[in-house]
Amino acid sequence: MFESLKKKLSGTIGKISEKISKEEAEEAEKSAVEDVTTGKTLKSELEGSTTSKGFKESTATSKESTATENIKKPAKEEGPEKTLKEDEEEELEPSEEEKSGLFSFVRHKTISEKDVDDILFELEMSLLEGDVAMEVSEQIIKTVKEDLVGRKIKRRSDVAEFTKDALKKAISDILSIDSKSIKELIAERRKEGEPLKIMFVGINGSGKTTTISKIADYFLRNGYTPVIAASDTFRAGAIEQITHHADKIGIKIIKHKKGADPAAVAFDAVQHAQAQKKDLVLVDTAGRMQTNVNLMDEMKKIKRVISPDLIIFVGDALTGNDAVEQARKFDDAVGVDGIILTKADADAKGGAALSIGYVIQKPILFLGTGQSYGDIMEFHPDWMVEQVFGE
Numbered sequence: 529m530f531e532s533l534k535k536k537l538s539g540t541i542g543k544i545s546e547k548i549s550k551e552e553a554e555e556a557e558k559s560a561v562e563d564v565t566t567g568k569t570l571k572s573e574l575e576g577s578t579t580s581k582g583f584k585e586s587t588a589t590s591k592e593s594t595a596t597e598n599i600k601k602p603a604k605e606e607g608p609e610k611t612l613k614e615d616e617e618e619e620l621e622p623s624e625e626e627k628s629g630l631f632s633f634v635r636h637k638t639i640s641e642k643d644v645d646d647i648l649f650e651l652e653m654s655l656l657e658g659d660v661a662m663e664v665s666e667q668i669i670k671t672v673k674e675d676l677v678g679r680k681i682k683r684r685s686d687v688a689e690f691t692k693d694a695l696k697k698a699i700s701d702i703l704s705i706d707s708k709s710i711k712e713l714i715a716e717r718r719k720e721g722e723p724l725k726i727m728f729v730g731i732n733g734s735g736k737t738t739t740i741s742k743i744a745d746y747f748l749r750n751g752y753t754p755v756i757a758a759s760d761t762f763r764a765g766a767i768e769q770i771t772h773h774a775d776k777i778g779i780k781i782i783k784h785k786k787g788a789d790p791a792a793v794a795f796d797a798v799q800h801a802q803a804q805k806k807d808l809v810l811v812d813t814a815g816r817m818q819t820n821v822n823l824m825d826e827m828k829k830i831k832r833v834i835s836p837d838l839i840i841f842v843g844d845a846l847t848g849n850d851a852v853e854q855a856r857k858f859d860d861a862v863g864v865d866g867i868i869l870t871k872a873d874a875d876a877k878g879g880a881a882l883s884i885g886y887v888i889q890k891p892i893l894f895l896g897t898g899q900s901y902g903d904i905m906e907f908h909p910d911w912m913v914e915q916v917f918g919e
């Protein structure tokens with residue numbers, strides 16, 4: 529899940545660290561040269577004398593032995609200079625830790641806009657390619673930049689850590705939208721002796737019917753009593769499909785004939801739940817295109833008739849930006865309270881998961897992760913952050 533998003537983020541961390549380390553190393557080298565100018569002069573003088581000594585030595589061996597005596601003298605005289613040279617070399621030599629780069633100490637480096645601008649721009653483009661909504665990519669880049677620029681680095685390893693933390697925080701902020709869980713909402717309605725009414729909306733094929741079956745199964749296994757309303761009376765085979773699931777799970781389904789009024793089916797299901805003291809009404813609906821006026825009118829009518837407690841938009845994660853746009857349209861038309869993203873199991877990009885909640889400012893409640901009833905998980909922002917930054 530979200531592999532490509534994960535790769536992009538870790539790539540950015542690597543690039544920023546690399547760039548700043550390189551810059552710092554260059555600066556350090558420059559100032560090191562300035563610092564040791566005196567040392568360097570001594571060194572070259574010394575090197576010069578060594579060379580001449582070597583020369584003298586070779587001439588000495590070829591000529592007379594007295595010359596050998598002579599050249600030994602200056603060698604002795606070089607004594608104090610040699611010590612100086614050794615001291616200098618000790619200072620220039622990096623420690624083992626410094627050599628490894630990771631723990632080396634950086635002198636006075638502060639992260640500047642110039643250090644991060646290009647790389648963050650690259651990340652922004654790459655997020656857009658990965659179907660992250662424009663406003664979300666912009667927000668991530670903006671917060672990361674604000675967080676990083678001006679930070680003082682003490683060790684090279686700080687850069688990667690700061691960048692990772694800044695990205696994590698930006699993404700966590702994007703995903704954090706307060707919400708009550710369905711269980712909490714059921715408990716609240718129970719106190720009033722009423723079922724919780726949930727209406728599922730979304731375009732054809734996004735996974736509404738499958739998701740309703742998963743939710744029904746999940747709540748049944750957790751001791752609740754769900755009932756399904758087969759309010760997709762439009763698509764051929766829709767009533768049969770959801771009836772098949774209800775029978776398999778072992779719960780009640782309220783249905784009319786194909787072509788019947790979807791609002792009337794939903795109304796009957798609510799009455800059934802009230803009469804039987806059931807906890808949860810799950811209303812399946814028909815999905816055509818989000819631009820279809822009739823469909824939106826149909827959704828509005830169901831909403832008017834049963835006053836659902838929750839309207840959940842079901843979107844296909846694989847459709848990326850389209851899912852986000854659909855969510856916007858349904859939110860404008862009927863008001864969405866929460867989101868379920870399906871097919872997350874096959875989604876490498878993570879663009880819709882990252883963007884959809886932020887764009888309509890509603891929480892993602894669940895992720896669909898496969899085609900079996902058990903393939904559904906509650907969505908938690910921390911979990912997603914861990915997915916994209918974990919090992």
Ligand SMILES: Nc1nc2c(ncn2[C@@H]2O[C@H](COP(=O)(O)OP(=O)(O)O)[C@@H](O)[C@H]2O)c(=O)[nH]1
Pocket residue numbers: 730731732733734735736737738739815870871872873874895896897898899903
């Ligand atoms: N891999 C995967 N497939 C899913 C998931 N949810 C739904 N599907 C598949 O998506 C297709 C359409 O689902 P359906 O529930 O009929 O969509 P609806 O038209 O919105 O009711 C079916 O083949 C489902 O099995 C999911 O979380 N993961």
Ligand SMILES: [Mg+2]
Pocket residue numbers: 736737738760766812813
């Ligand atoms: Mg359906």
